[in-house]
Amino acid sequence: MNAYRSHEEMPAIPPEDRIAAYYQPIVALDTRRIFGYEVLGRERTGDGVRSLGPFFSDERVPVEDQVRVDRLLREQAIAKLGETAEPPFLFLNLKPSWIYRHYHSSGELHTLQLLEKYGISPSKVCIEITEEEFRGSMTELNEVIDEYRAQGCRIAIDDVGSGFSSYDRIAQIQPNLLKVDIHMMKKSASHQGYLGVLRSFSTLAEQIGASLLVEGVETRQDLQRAIQIGARYAQGYLFAPAEAEFRPKDDFAQVIGEELEEHKRKLQASERIWLQKGKRLFMSIAETGTRERLEETEEVRRDGALSNEASERYDEAISRWLPDLDEDCLRVYLCRDNGIQLSSNHSRSPEGTWRIEKDFRGSDWSWRPYFIPHLSHAEPRTESKISTKYADLDTHAWIRTVSLPIGRELVLFLDIVDRTI
Numbered sequence: 001m002n003a004y005r006s007h008e009e010m011p012a013i014p015p016e017d018r019i020a021a022y023y024q025p026i027v028a029l030d031t032r033r034i035f036g037y038e039v040l041g042r043e044r045t046g047d048g049v050r051s052l053g054p055f056f057s058d059e060r061v062p063v064e065d066q067v068r069v070d071r072l073l074r075e076q077a078i079a080k081l082g083e084t085a086e087p088p089f090l091f092l093n094l095k096p097s098w099i100y101r102h103y104h105s106s107g108e109l110h111t112l113q114l115l116e117k118y119g120i121s122p123s124k125v126c127i128e129i130t131e132e133e134f135r136g137s138m139t140e141l142n143e144v145i146d147e148y149r150a151q152g153c154r155i156a157i158d159d160v161g162s163g164f165s166s167y168d169r170i171a172q173i174q175p176n177l178l179k180v181d182i183h184m185m186k187k188s189a190s191h192q193g194y195l196g197v198l199r200s201f202s203t204l205a206e207q208i209g210a211s212l213l214v215e216g217v218e219t220r221q222d223l224q225r226a227i228q229i230g231a232r233y234a235q236g237y238l239f240a241p242a243e244a245e246f247r248p249k250d251d252f253a254q255v256i257g258e259e260l261e262e263h264k265r266k267l268q269a270s271e272r273i274w275l276q277k278g279k280r281l282f283m284s285i286a287e288t289g290t291r292e293r294l295e296e297t298e299e300v301r302r303d304g305a306l307s308n309e310a311s312e313r314y315d316e317a318i319s320r321w322l323p324d325l326d327e328d329c330l331r332v333y334l335c336r337d338n339g340i341q342l343s344s345n346h347s348r349s350p351e352g353t354w355r356i357e358k359d360f361r362g363s364d365w366s367w368r369p370y371f372i373p374h375l376s377h378a379e380p381r382t383e384s385k386i387s388t389k390y391a392d393l394d395t396h397a398w399i400r401t402v403s404l405p406i407g408r409e410l411v412l413f414l415d416i417v418d419r420t421i
Contacts, residue, residue: 013065014043014052021076022049022242025252026091026213026235029226032256033249035233036089036126039077040242041069067098075114078125080246082118088246091126091156099129100136103144112151122152126177130158142172156213160201170208177233178205179213195229196391202230220259227263228421263421270420278384278402281414284324285404293317294334295407306342311361314343318412322346322354330395331415334406339366342410347394370401389418 023037041052052073056066074092081087092111103109115122127148145155156177157170170178180201205212214226217236226234239252285291297313314334322332327348334343341364345357365371370387387401397417404412 013061014055014069016072018044019052019069019072019076020044020049020244021073021080022244023077023246024235024242025240025247026089026233027239027252027256028233029256029260030232032253032260034088034247034251036091037246038091038128038235038242039073039093041073042242063097063101067102070094070098071110074111078111078114078118078120081120081124084246087120087124088249089124089126091128093128093130093158095130096141097136099144100141103147104140109144109147111153112148122148123154126154126156128156128158128179129173129175138169138172145173167204170204174208175210177211177213179215180229180231195225196396198225198229206230220255223255223259224263227259266421270418273420274386274400274402274418277416278386278404281402282384282404285321285406285412288321288324290317290321291406293320294410294412298407298410306340306362311343311358315346315356318343318346319354319356325414327352328417328419329414330392330397330399330417331413333360333413335365335411335413337409337411339364339371341365 020042022040022042024040025034026036026038027033028035041056042049043052043055052069055061055069070093077090077092081090094111099109111125111127112122114120115125127145129145149155154176155173156179157173157175158179159181160170160178178201180198202212204210211232212230213233213235214222214229214231215235217223217226217234217238219238222236223234223238238255240247294314294317297310297317318332318334325332330348332346333341335341341360341362343361345360346354347357349355370390373385373387383405385403389398389400391397392399392415399415400418402414402416404414406412
């Protein structure tokens with residue numbers, strides 16, 4: 001039984017001479033080198049070492065004892081940094097309540113005092129705000145975080161997507177790094193919804209000027225997943241557990257390089273597949289007469305106004321083409337180059353049959369992110385364009401949209417399932 005979780009006795013306070021700071025490497029995918037280390041608490045025992053995580057998370061342990069032990073760990077880590085010729089970056093975990101409570105009572109920041117004591121630049125430290133249920137003033141907490149930032153420290157938010165890291169708090173704190181919760185990444189391997197959420201964190205980081213750090217990377221497949229969602233940094237047992245010493249910076253360059261090359265190879269293969277798919281579709285609309293029938297309908301429209309008669313003729317032309325499309329095509333529809341949909345949606349049912357959804361006639365899709373780039377077909381309009389991968393609103397499948405120019409003003413759109421990476 002875990003000593004810290006025993007219900008028969010109060011959790012034991014680890015003796016100071018058995019407390020040790022350990023360091024888990026964080027690698028940068030852009031440089032392929034160790035970027036820094038997260039400082040983690042360990043207790044040396046007769047059988048080896050054990051994590052102090054349960055000690056810090058046990059609500060029965062007085063906060064004063066947790067802070068005292070944490071300060072010992074921080075001082076060990078910062079002192080070690082001062083003894084290192086080329087000091088790496090350190091990630092120091094701090095609960096919001098600890099930061100808020102100490103500064104509120106003393107007006108001092110212990111970490112900054114330690115950095116000054118050992119002659120370490122604050123630019124070598126990242127203050128990692130860990131997840132907890134925080135009930136203090138966010139305004140005052142932000143003042144403390146801003147003080148760390150003003151001195152040169154970076155700021156990270158841990159366990160993005162859980163407890164403390166709501167979007168509102170992320171917006172207020174404006175961190176330099178977002179750390180993705182390991183459990184979400186594991187679920188993403190089997191659940192497309194989680195992968196979409198992870199991709200959204202990458203987009204969020206990009207929009208606020210932060211970098212994405214994926215922790216808990218245990219296998220090469222995990223590393224591929226981290227690369228796929230746009231992580232800049234990775235951390236986990238694939239590289240190393242927390243250890244007592246720092247490692248050479250290039251220790252993991254080979255595995256990072258191999259997985260980056262594999263990701264590049266998959267991307268290139270995927271793009272070749274989609275380029276060929278677009279070319280085949282462009283040839284198909286000409287060979288089957290679909291292009292000609294759509295252009296003829298456009299020519300007979302009066303004053304450019306959308307009419308039921310014209311929409312029916314567009315639908316008829318598209319319907320004749322549907323049997324030539326493979327099973328990955330989910331949807332086909334025709335638009336003007338101003339974004340207005342002229343035809344119905346021709347959508348594939350789960351059973352594989354096609355249904356016509358007339359309610360979409362007249363819809364304006366110019367707001368969709370992929371639409372405007374798809375209208376910039378060079379003259380003459382003789383090529384297809386392909387969007388990036390995104391989740392379909394109706395089926396939640398990962399799809400791409402292929403656009404095929406028709407004459408001067410029409411664009412035929414196809415939503416197609418993307419089974420590549």
